[in-house]
Amino acid sequence: MLQEVAQKETGDLVINVGPQHPSTHGVLHLVITLNGETIKKVEPHLGYIHRSIEKMCESLSYRQFIYSTSRMDYLSAHINNHACALAVEKGLQIEIPERAQVIRVLMDELTRLASHQLWWGALAMDVGAITPFFHAFREREVLNDIMEETCGARLTMNYMVPGGVMFDLHPNFQSRVKDFITLFKSKLPEYDELVTGNVIFQNRMKQVGFISAEDAVSYGCTGPTLRGSGVSCDIRKHHPYELYDKLQFTEPLETGGDCWARYLVRMEEMRQSLHIVEQLIDNIPEGEFQAKTKAVLKLPKGEFYSRVETARGELGVYIVSEGGLTPYRIKFRSPGFSNLSALDHMARGQKIGDLVAIMGTLDLVIPDIDR
Amino acid sequence: MNREELQSAITALNADITFEEGGEYLTANIPADACRDIMQALHNLPAFEMDYMFCLTCVDWKTHLTMVYHLESRKHAHAVVIKSKLDRENPEIETLSDIWRTAEFLEREVYDLFGVRFIHHSDLRRLLLTDDWEGYPLRKDYEDPINMIKL
Numbered sequence: 001m002l003q004e005v006a007q008k009e010t011g012d013l014v015i016n017v018g019p020q021h022p023s024t025h026g027v028l029h030l031v032i033t034l035n036g037e038t039i040k041k042v043e044p045h046l047g048y049i050h051r052s053i054e055k056m057c058e059s060l061s062y063r064q065f066i067y068s069t070s071r072m073d074y075l076s077a078h079i080n081n082h083a084c085a086l087a088v089e090k091g092l093q094i095e096i097p098e099r100a101q102v103i104r105v106l107m108d109e110l111t112r113l114a115s116h117q118l119w120w121g122a123l124a125m126d127v128g129a130i131t132p133f134f135h136a137f138r139e140r141e142v143l144n145d146i147m148e149e150t151c152g153a154r155l156t157m158n159y160m161v162p163g164g165v166m167f168d169l170h171p172n173f174q175s176r177v178k179d180f181i182t183l184f185k186s187k188l189p190e191y192d193e194l195v196t197g198n199v200i201f202q203n204r205m206k207q208v209g210f211i212s213a214e215d216a217v218s219y220g221c222t223g224p225t226l227r228g229s230g231v232s233c234d235i236r237k238h239h240p241y242e243l244y245d246k247l248q249f250t251e252p253l254e255t256g257g258d259c260w261a262r263y264l265v266r267m268e269e270m271r272q273s274l275h276i277v278e279q280l281i282d283n284i285p286e287g288e289f290q291a292k293t294k295a296v297l298k299l300p301k302g303e304f305y306s307r308v309e310t311a312r313g314e315l316g317v318y319i320v321s322e323g324g325l326t327p328y329r330i331k332f333r334s335p336g337f338s339n340l341s342a343l344d345h346m347a348r349g350q351k352i353g354d355l356v357a358i359m360g361t362l363d364l365v366i367p368d369i370d371r
Numbered sequence: 372m373n374r375e376e377l378q379s380a381i382t383a384l385n386a387d388i389t390f391e392e393g394g395e396y397l398t399a400n401i402p403a404d405a406c407r408d409i410m411q412a413l414h415n416l417p418a419f420e421m422d423y424m425f426c427l428t429c430v431d432w433k434t435h436l437t438m439v440y441h442l443e444s445r446k447h448a449h450a451v452v453i454k455s456k457l458d459r460e461n462p463e464i465e466t467l468s469d470i471w472r473t474a475e476f477l478e479r480e481v482y483d484l485f486g487v488r489f490i491h492h493s494d495l496r497r498l499l500l501t502d503d504w505e506g507y508p509l510r511k512d513y514e515d516p517i518n519m520i521k522l
Contacts, residue, residue, distance in 0.1 A: 050500070052508055054509065090395070218471055218473065220424060220472075220473030231445065303395075303398075303452075304395070305395055305396070314425065316425060316441075320430055329509075331426065333425060333426045337476065337477075337480075338473050338476070340476075341475065342472075345472075370499060
């Protein structure tokens with residue numbers, strides 16, 4: 001686990017966690033300064049999976065660049081693609097057919113469910129319980145199969161295009177999603193019984209990794225991390241896109257600011273996502289799944305910014321266009337990057353064993369941070 | 372505040388501010404040397420209360436660099452984009468990392484990829500690339516025959 005241990009003169013220990021470490025869920029390198037077991041400082045070293053996607057996008061067309069974002073936050077691939085498609089559509093001022101909007105929202109919410117399932121299993125595994133991981137993957141597998149049937153891929157779906165979605169839904173889609181809803185509704189209480197109600201798990205989560213609402217906003221935290229500190233920040237509520245303003249769902253808020261609060265927020269988000277899927281699955285309107293667009297897209301000169309709520313928080317896509325076939329500059333404001341910047345603040349004064357729990361509830365996906 | 376009110380309130384902060392036409396957000400161009408004072412006012416004054424910086428980045432325009440800050444107020448639900456022109460040969464601007472702490476990492480990223488120096492930043496080091504990396508990859512004239520594949 002510890003690659004290198006160095007003793008400093010002051011009595012502080014400096015240890016490296018990662019870049020290859022199971023609890024960092026990817027290649028994140030943390031340099032931790034310890035006093036005994038207490039964390040004095042956490043310094044993240046990034047870049048082990050930096051591919052400079054922003055630079056690559058500068059030489060890709062507006063149809064192509066969308067798919068490089070599937071490789072950022074690979075657990076929210078649909079939602080990343082969605083954000084890019086929205087930014088391009090803003091520039092082109094295309095109206096999206098209603099059917100395409102419904103399909104997009106359905107896919108987004110199923111992606112959120114799959115992502116939260118993996119988070120739940122991985123978090124429990126990080127704090128020492130291996131069984132929940134298999135439970136979570138059992139249900140996630142069903143979702144992956146549904147995705148595979150319609151999109152042709154299980155993880156990097158590449159399903160969104162500017163103007164709608166790439167193909168129509170598979171004929172089995174509706175019935176399989178309904179089966180999944182019934183299945184998952186019976187499994188969610190099992191999740192709670194197995195992990196949420198577990199006293200050992202609760203003790204690992206409560207009063208650990210506290211961040212106040214004010215600090216969380218200052219650090220730019222978004223998504224469940226900020227909602228765990230009691231700040232309403234759901235882009236689907238505050239800046240609704242597609243159909244979200246017509247749907248019934250609540251934004252779960254917890255005021256604890258600790259790991260337990262962030263855990264509860266994500267658990268409730270799963271129920272809300274299920275609720276959204278339930279509302280839409282029987283009401284997919286007939287019609288086109290894609291708006292008519294030109295084969296070669298050209299955005300007018302200007303700047304376009306789109307914001308969406310991924311499973312981890314707010315993703316922003318900032319396109320600067322000079323009127324050409326490729327973007328002049330693209331910036332991805334990734335949720336994981338800002339959430340990670342608050343890690344040092346959350347971990348200071350905690351025990352080293354709690355660091356894994358804190359990172360688990362931040363739900364870090366490293367390719368999203370490094371881009 | 373709506374867009375017009377926001378524009379007149381920001382104009383009152385500094386006479387040298389110019390505004391861009393159109394765009395999704397109100398966009399203000401401010402001189403780099405007044406950046407910190409204006410940003411401090413946007414963060415602290417109760418009328419603005421821009422407590423959330425949701426994007427900080429830089430654009431290389433070949434003749435100059437432009438810093439772009441996206442700010443939002445959670446309380447008033449208004450947003451503004453602040454831009455500041457920098458000299459390309461010697462890009463320098465005051466840090467905002469003590470006003471919005473999210474800027475600490477974002478400024479390190481811009482320093483890493485564009486070479487903008489943030490004055491008074493507490494820990495200005497490369498973030499993504501190795502410390503001995505030469506050049507700034509997101510600049511338009513950056514060449515790297517080994518790592519870059521041109522189509």
